[in-house]
Amino acid sequence: MHLDHAPAHHGPAAVSADVTRPDGARRALRIGLGGPVGSGKTATVAALCRALRDEVSLAVVTNDIYTREDAEFLRREAVLPPERITAVETGACPHTAIRDDISANLEAVEDLEDGVGPLDLILVESGGDNLTATFSKGLVDAQIFVIDVAGGDDIPRKGGPGVTTADLLVVNKTDLAPYVGADLGRMAADARTQRAHLPVVFQSLRDGAGVRDVAGWVRERLTAWTA
Amino acid sequence: MSRSALLVLADGRFPAGGHAHSGGAEAAVAAGRITDAASLEDFCRGRLHTTGLVSAALAASAALGADPAELDAAADARTPSPALRTAARRLGRQLLRAARATWPSDELDGLARRFPKGAHQPVVLGLTARAAGLGPADAAHCAVHESVSGPATATVRLLGLDPFDATAVSARLAPEADRVVERAVDAARRVAGEGVDALPAASAPLLEILAEAHAGWSVRLFAS
Numbered sequence: 542m543h544l545d546h547a548p549a550h551h552g553p554a555a556v557s558a559d560v561t562r563p564d565g566a567r568r569a570l571r572i573g574l575g576g577p578v579g580s581g582k583t584a585t586v587a588a589l590c591r592a593l594r595d596e597v598s599l600a601v602v603t604n605d606i607y608t609r610e611d612a613e614f615l616r617r618e619a620v621l622p623p624e625r626i627t628a629v630e631t632g633a634c635p636h637t638a639i640r641d642d643i644s645a646n647l648e649a650v651e652d653l654e655d656g657v658g659p660l661d662l663i664l665v666e667s668g669g670d671n672l673t674a675t676f677s678k679g680l681v682d683a684q685i686f687v688i689d690v691a692g693g694d695d696i697p698r699k700g701g702p703g704v705t706t707a708d709l710l711v712v713n714k715t716d717l718a719p720y721v722g723a724d725l726g727r728m729a730a731d732a733r734t735q736r737a738h739l740p741v742v743f744q745s746l747r748d749g750a751g752v753r754d755v756a757g758w759v760r761e762r763l764t765a766w767t768a
Numbered sequence: 769m770s771r772s773a774l775l776v777l778a779d780g781r782f783p784a785g786g787h788a789h790s791g792g793a794e795a796a797v798a799a800g801r802i803t804d805a806a807s808l809e810d811f812c813r814g815r816l817h818t819t820g821l822v823s824a825a826l827a828a829s830a831a832l833g834a835d836p837a838e839l840d841a842a843a844d845a846r847t848p849s850p851a852l853r854t855a856a857r858r859l860g861r862q863l864l865r866a867a868r869a870t871w872p873s874d875e876l877d878g879l880a881r882r883f884p885k886g887a888h889q890p891v892v893l894g895l896t897a898r899a900a901g902l903g904p905a906d907a908a909h910c911a912v913h914e915s916v917s918g919p920a921t922a923t924v925r926l927l928g929l930d931p932f933d934a935t936a937v938s939a940r941l942a943p944e945a946d947r948v949v950e951r952a953v954d955a956a957r958r959v960a961g962e963g964v965d966a967l968p969a970a971s972a973p974l975l976e977i978l979a980e981a982h983a984g985w986s987v988r989l990f991a992s
């Protein structure tokens with residue numbers, strides 16, 4: 542091969558997971574956020590942008606299923622300048638676009654680096670899907686799975702690839718637990734059983750609980766990425 | 769010609785971004801033009817003999833070694849709708865990424881340098897076929913197959929059409945698809961002597977018009 546291949550990685554450059562860009566610079570860390578519809582992925586992305594935008598150069602890719610609402614919401618909330626937010630269309634199959642055929646997402650990520658880079662961090666939000674939808678390692682370097690207490694407190698017990706293998710599990714909307722009769726203690730115990738040593742954060746974007754922990758986890762990833 | 773390589777390239781699961789596109793089926797379903805297997809077959813037949821033929825000839829020509837930039841310009845000239853040109857370039861860029869990872873070749877790297885934002889998909893398809901050790905007819909077969917299978921699988925998702933019925937549509941069109949491939953390859957072989965004007969320019973005005981309308985929808989399942 543010619544030019545620009547990353548160390549310990551053969552094949553054409555900038556094809557997917559290569560850690561260097563065609564110009565030789567290190568590319569941005571990519572973190573995926575997956576989870577069921579309505580669990581709070583977009584709200585978590587917004588919270589992360591607010592927490593990190595003064596420290597690092599970041600951008601967001603959303604994967605809506607049939608609208609561009611997530612991207613529009615983020616632009617409306619002005620969590621980032623509009624040119625740092627891109628929507629990918631997924632053809633009715635959100636999990637395909639983040640796992641089986643990641644072409645459109647890789648293109649979006651590259652265009653952001655070309656257009657508004659250099660970037661330190663790109664957050665990729667998946668279209669809401671079922672509990673088996675996880676990101677390809679060709680697309681992201683780490684993934685956060687977001688579930689919420691109102692979706693049923695038995696979700697951690699049921700497991701599935703998202704709950705079991707995500708690098709960080711966020712159990713969101715803890716403020717709603719009293720109203721839906723969710724047992725947070727049981728959710729925490731079940732998550733520990735399913736995930737062994739992998740971290741879990743209980744978060745509420747209403748009262749702010751856990752928000753700093755999620756941002757802190759992303760900061761640790763960034764430190765490791767640039768080390 | 770390696771049949772196995774052809775199957776890899778023609779596989780609907782080849783990760784080149786096609787799953788997000790309906791080949792005009794989403795707009796046609798909304799316009800009431802595709803409602804069942806019979807109307808899907810009519811739609812696909814129309815596509816086969818227009819977009820399918822043109823794409824197949826472009827792909828065959830690229831596989832024979834014609835200049836990609838000239839072919840890309842010829843594809844532009846044969847695609848009146850800006851939305852379809854954008855979609856074709858986007859799909860070309862995505863295919864190129866997958867192709868470079870799958871069949872690394874200097875020619876594909878050169879294409880990526882020349883068209884960083886993507887060349888028309890059939891042009892990339894033809895060069896991908898070359899890189900995979902395939903010939904012009906193989907490239908043309910992939911193009912016509914996509915021109916029919918794209919709308920057929922999208923219609924399964926859009927209408928809940930019985931997947932067996934949709935697949936049977938593709939199968940019934942197969943003999944016609946073979947003939948389209950022959951025409952496409954014949955035209956492509958003339959490009960060396962006559963230039964890209966030898967390529968067919970069959971167009972489907974309604975596909976172009978519906979694609980423009982579709983690009984303006986705010987709620988849709990498919991990118992095109």
Ligand SMILES: Nc1nc2c(ncn2[C@@H]2O[C@H](COP(=O)(O)OP(=O)(O)O)[C@@H](O)[C@H]2O)c(=O)[nH]1
Pocket residue numbers: 576577578579580581582583584585669713714715716717744745746747
């Ligand atoms: N009560 C409560 N609502 C939340 C919380 N986080 C998000 N929401 C709301 O849940 C709804 C869905 O959130 P969204 O981020 O769009 O979910 P997504 O589909 O996973 O992206 C929105 O109305 C949010 O305002 C939370 O911590 N507590």
Ligand SMILES: [Mg+2]
Pocket residue numbers: 582583584611666669
């Ligand atoms: Mg969302």
